[in-house]
Amino acid sequence: MAFYDGLIETLGLTDWCGEADAGGGGPLTMAELLARANGGGADGEDPATPLMDTPFPSLDTLHQSCEAIPRTRDVTEMVEQGFLGIKDGLRLVLDPLTEPLGWLLDASLSGFEATPWFIMIPLLMALTWFAARSVSVLALVTFSFLFMAMINHYDEAIQTLSIIFVCTIFCVVLGVPIGIAMSKSNTLQRISIPILDMLQTLPTFVYLIPLIFLFSVTESKLYGIAIILYAIVPVIRLTDLGIRLVDKDVIEAADAFGMSNWQKLTGVQIPLALPNIMAGINQTIMMSLAMVVIASLVSAPGLGRLVLRGINNLELGVGLVAGFCIVLLAVLLDRATKAALGRINSSEQ
């Protein structure tokens, strides 16, 4: 006799529940198994449950009284079946859509790897100088890469950089227009913010679970999508914020002189929101770096794979050195983008 039998009877649900034969059909739960083992199969001899021990009316407890109520593991099973059910359809749509991401990731990876170090490092230095115009940042970038090359981590660092490069481009290309659309429509903003909140707070590992089912683990777009979903949030948020923060008086002046919406957007709103958008891109780069390490679990190449090897094989040194290289990469990316941001800010003052 289960605890809630009385309740079910009082509510007159006995017929709907069907014949209550606890422990009858379906596999047993661990609790039932234990009860059976302890009770030695003595059915119907249950002493009355004391009030203090009243069980929470959870799905499992209610199931004991009422066959029609599913157990928690049945529900989990239903979620899984549901996902597997839509998987093929979803894949049919998502596969071609995300194909370019895979190509780009692969192309960029082979491109970065094929470029010899004596071209790559000066190229990165030139890029840093062009973006940041700062001697100290240039020195930091140069010494970091020379150091990583010296300790034979150059290839992994370049692979990581290549993935971040492609993912950041995707984040900007997708995120800035979404942010602009959000800034134009309050409804869209209300809808988007919970989604963005969810993307930002979802534990990084959880991203990988549905993706593993959808795509093959050997595909590069699997980790590409995970990184982009995680890292796109700040660029969307800050584009929206930046455009909404543009001085109302300046917008009014643009209106008063008869600017079209497009002229206003490209000539006033985006340029004035640029510092915020750049701050968003900086955050996006940092978050892609965080995710690219986790994504080594699903075959993303780069420094993350060395960290993973350190954990799996308890090779402490390998993990720590790779971790230090990731920190170095993070610092130099942050400094370079911040210096570029500072340059934009100062040109407007």
Place this chain on the structure above:
Amino acid sequence: MTDQNNIKVSIRNLFKIFGTDPAAALTHVRAGLGKPELLEQHGHVLGLQNINVDMQAGEITVIMGLSGSGKSTLIRHLNRLIEPTAGEIIVNGEDVLAYDATKLDALRQNTMSMVFQKFALFPHRTVLENAGMARRVRGESGKAADKEGQKWLERVGLAGYEEHYPNQLSGGMQQRVGIARALASDSEIMLMDEAFSALDPLIRTDMQDLLLELQRELHKTIVFITHDLDEALKLADHLVILKDGAIVQQGEPQEILLQPNDPYIMDFIADINRARVLRVRSVMEVTTDPGTNIAGDVDANSNLERVIAMSEGDTNLNYRVMENGQQVGLLHMRDLVRALVPVEASDPARRMAS
């Protein structure tokens, strides 16, 4: 004094009500509900009620009122930065409210330019780019826009600052850029929303002089918003006084000074220096009779302060009033002194006498 053929902008029966259902509130207002009652009973704010103003081409129309009187709302109706609840706005004979987006943009680009209280320059563009902005918006080449921008920057005294950014300039200089920007669009109508209010008094006087000097040359139709009576009297050809979204009195500034029709206006004009604002033509006796005991000639447009200085305070003198070399009237010093005393609006006899 109104010349029907020369009206550039005409506002007819304009109402503006802020709230969730302005149309319903409008029927209450039409039925005679006032501003405080409307707010209390229906939760709507009456922004403007039954505004009728004709603005002559080539004149400066000043709309004056304290903050909250609806003057900034009113000026924004002219280029439809704010949409009215009811009424008509006629510019060059066409109802602006019937315009679609394209025609409205064309109106804003070609016919009306605007100068703002907080300057509203583009901080990411140079002074020169700001000045030529209106022409760039219109689709003219950068070169043409820069040429025109350059010309007007020189005209407002900012030659040499072309490559600066607005934030590098002082407030007065920024507003000069704002004026250059409006002038460079070559529009017939200029809307100036408290254009000089953010400037300190000395610079404000400079800017007023600059505006009057430009106006003598360009003869634009200017709509000027201000809360400063001295500024209004200095600039206005036609003065409109707003209170709580309604027009209290409008007309020639001298006329309003001498014949205020509302205690509100009397409060306003109580503190001003009447001798400096009033002009000889407003207090003279209109006659071509040569008169007797003439102490000398004065110009019809000189202010009373100057005449008092000339007479050295002798109230028994008479002056011949001249305009363009011809006598237009006689000025008795006794009339002059009487005009210096503020008139009671509620006293019709005094009003008739003045």
